[in-house]
Amino acid sequence: MRAVVYNEYGGPLEVTDVDEPKIGPDWVKIAVRASSVNPVDWKIATGGLDAVLDTYFPVVPGWDVAGVVEEVGPSVTELEVGDEVFGYVRKDAVQGGTYAEKVGAPIRTVAKKPADASFEQAAAIPLAGLTAFQALVHHLDVGADDIVLVHAASGGVGSFAVQIAISLGARVIGTASDGNHDYLRGLGAEPVTYGDGLAERVRELAPDGVTAVLDLSGADLDTTPHVLAGGSEGRVASIIDPAVKELGGHYVFVRPDADDLDELASLFDDGALKVEIAETFPLAETQKAWDLSQEGHTRGKIVITV
Structure with missing residues (x-):
C-alpha cells in the first residue's frame, strides 16, 4: 500500500x-x-x-x-x-x-x-474536536449558566470549542484578529481582539467577569486572573501551557475516546457543529x-x- x-x-x-x-x-x-x-x-x-x-x-x-x-x-x-x-x-x-x-x-x-x-x-x-470537547465538558464542566472565554477562537480547535460551548448553552467570548471577527459572529461567539488591553475589552462585554477560560494559544493566559468572575477560580484549561496548573487550572492533553467521538458525531448530525x-x-x-x-x-x- x-x-x-x-x-x-x-x-x-x-x-x-x-x-x-x-x-x-x-x-x-x-x-x-x-x-x-x-x-x-x-x-x-x-x-x-x-x-x-x-x-x-x-x-x-x-x-x-x-x-x-x-x-x-x-x-x-x-x-x-x-x-x-x-x-x-x-x-x-x-x-x-x-x-x-x-x-x-x-x-x-x-x-x-x-x-x-x-x-x-x-x-x-477528531483531534481538534475531541480537544475542545474534553476541555469544556470533562475539565471545565461548562453549562448553561456559563460565560466562556476562548483564546484563539477562530483556529482549528477554537472553532469547535465555540460551537460546543454554545451547544452546552453557554455564552462565548472569543479572541481573534480583527479579520476573523465576522467568522466568530457567524459561529455564535462575541469576538474580541487579542493583545494589550484584552482584559479591559473582555470586561466591557462581561462586566462581572467570565466563569471559565479555555486557552488555546498560550499567549494570553496571564489575563485570566483579571477576567474570571468571583468564585470561578480554577475554571481555566490550557492545551498549550502546563503553567495553567499554577492558577489551579487544568492542562489538557487530548485522549482517544470512542464515546466522545459519538457525542461529536451527534452534534454534527444535529447541525450544532459545522x-x-x-x-x-x-x-x-x-x-x-x-x-x-x-x-x-x-x-x-x-x-x-x-
Missing part, C-alpha cells in the same frame, strides 16, 4: 510502498478516505514527542482518519466490515499513522462517523499541506485525501 513516511527526525516526507498494517484482537483495519493535518503531526516529525513516545522509523505520520472498516479483530463487537468510521488514532508509539491507504486502529480510538458528514469533514473533526475546511491536498502533496499548516494563518482544517 502507499503511504507518506519520514525516515528520521527532520527528514523529508516521501510517498512510498509500505506493508499493510496488522491488527490485534481489539483493533480494526480502516481503508482510509481522508486524514487531516494538525500541528502536532509536523512537530512530532522534528522529535517533539521523543521524550514521551517511542518512535520507530520509518514513521507514517497522522492521527486523524475517516474511512471504511475493512477488517475487524476477533474481539471487536462495536463495528463491522463496511462501517464508515472516523477517529483519533493515537497509539502508544509513533509509527503507523493515518497518512496512508490503510491504517490499523485500536477500537477505543474510532467510532461511526457522522451520517451527514463527508469523509473530508469527518476527518477534520466544519470549515481550509484546503484539501492529495496524499502525494502532503508536504504542501504541512507547509501551509506551518505558516500558521489558515482558518479551518487542512485535509488530506486518499
Whole structure:
C-alpha cells in the first residue's frame, strides 16, 4: 500500500510502498478516505514527542482518519466490515499513522462517523474536536449558566470549542484578529481582539467577569486572573501551557475516546457543529499541506485525501 513516511527526525516526507498494517484482537483495519493535518503531526516529525513516545522509523505520520472498516479483530463487537468510521488514532508509539491507504486502529480510538458528514469533514473533526470537547465538558464542566472565554477562537480547535460551548448553552467570548471577527459572529461567539488591553475589552462585554477560560494559544493566559468572575477560580484549561496548573487550572492533553467521538458525531448530525475546511491536498502533496499548516494563518482544517 502507499503511504507518506519520514525516515528520521527532520527528514523529508516521501510517498512510498509500505506493508499493510496488522491488527490485534481489539483493533480494526480502516481503508482510509481522508486524514487531516494538525500541528502536532509536523512537530512530532522534528522529535517533539521523543521524550514521551517511542518512535520507530520509518514513521507514517497522522492521527486523524475517516474511512471504511475493512477488517475487524476477533474481539471487536462495536463495528463491522463496511462501517464508515472516523477517529483519533493515537497509539502508544509513533509509527503507523493515518497518512496512508490503510491504517490499523485500536477500537477505543474510532467510532461511526457522522451520517451527514463527508469523509473530508469527518476527518477534520477528531483531534481538534475531541480537544475542545474534553476541555469544556470533562475539565471545565461548562453549562448553561456559563460565560466562556476562548483564546484563539477562530483556529482549528477554537472553532469547535465555540460551537460546543454554545451547544452546552453557554455564552462565548472569543479572541481573534480583527479579520476573523465576522467568522466568530457567524459561529455564535462575541469576538474580541487579542493583545494589550484584552482584559479591559473582555470586561466591557462581561462586566462581572467570565466563569471559565479555555486557552488555546498560550499567549494570553496571564489575563485570566483579571477576567474570571468571583468564585470561578480554577475554571481555566490550557492545551498549550502546563503553567495553567499554577492558577489551579487544568492542562489538557487530548485522549482517544470512542464515546466522545459519538457525542461529536451527534452534534454534527444535529447541525450544532459545522466544519470549515481550509484546503484539501492529495496524499502525494502532503508536504504542501504541512507547509501551509506551518505558516500558521489558515482558518479551518487542512485535509488530506486518499
